[in-house]
Amino acid sequence: MATAALFISTHEDSGKYPRLAGMIPEAAPTRPWGLIAGKHWQIASPEGEDVAVTDEAEHTRGECAAGMVEVSGQMRLDSPRGTVEDLQDGTCTEWINRDFPARCAVFDEAIWRNIASTLPTRSVHYCIDRFEYPNRKGQYPVIFVTWHEAESLCAARSERLCTEDEWTFACEGEDALPYPYGYVRNRETCVIDRPWILVNERELERRDSTLALRELDALWQGEASGARPLCRSHFGVYDMTGNVDEWTASIEREGFRSIGKGGYWGPVRARCRPSTRVHNEDFYYYQIGFRCCADARSSADAAAE
16 A cells, blocks of 8 residues: 655754654545654644744733743632623623533623623733744644643743633733633634534544544644634734633642633634633543743843843
């Protein structure tokens, strides 16, 4: 049988972990998938835009390392009146679907702003990756990553996995917006609401297998980081809703530490505040990626770089 080499994508961290090249049937994938460290998948693509060029164009780096965005402000918190998520749901004026996963087309901005103004707040200040890992404009997200693996990959960059609150605030801002771009759901702004495809989970059991690759290729509906310029939060963080789910670290004392945020390309909530709390730290899937966070540095540290 004729074979074709499996393409291995390259990016700024290509020297930090080994690459694994394999052989696959010629007709198998429709995209040039790369297998990283024998377990993660990523569509092979050019190196993407230089991080320094992106930083200069975006003007959101602040006191953070190259490729990251400085985030600071007052985060809206849950109150005795109810959780922020539930209070937001009460201001939805046009539902796409009330059943799970609930999707709202339009939130009443005036009513929500009035409620949000009464909520307690907490001051936050930190750095977050501008794009989904590997955090480079024009490259595709790395997927099939467990929570533990995401934590290790962030640590290899002297960073850490974002907490769920850090991720949420970077998405919703001080107004606790339901969507990073506002109060009205837009299927064109971010990669959301694409049709759900039945998954053959047995073929995904071995991440490095040809079967997993074929299934992944059939399921994939994501895009390269930064492909949707309007899918950007107030702080300048991209692709926070849709595209791929993202691992974050739980702020709760009980339950799994592994919390999913943002939703993927399918017909799911794809909002800033909701989270997925049912998958353990060793879970991986075809649409799960992550991004990293770090403590904000002093101005002197940033200037010295």
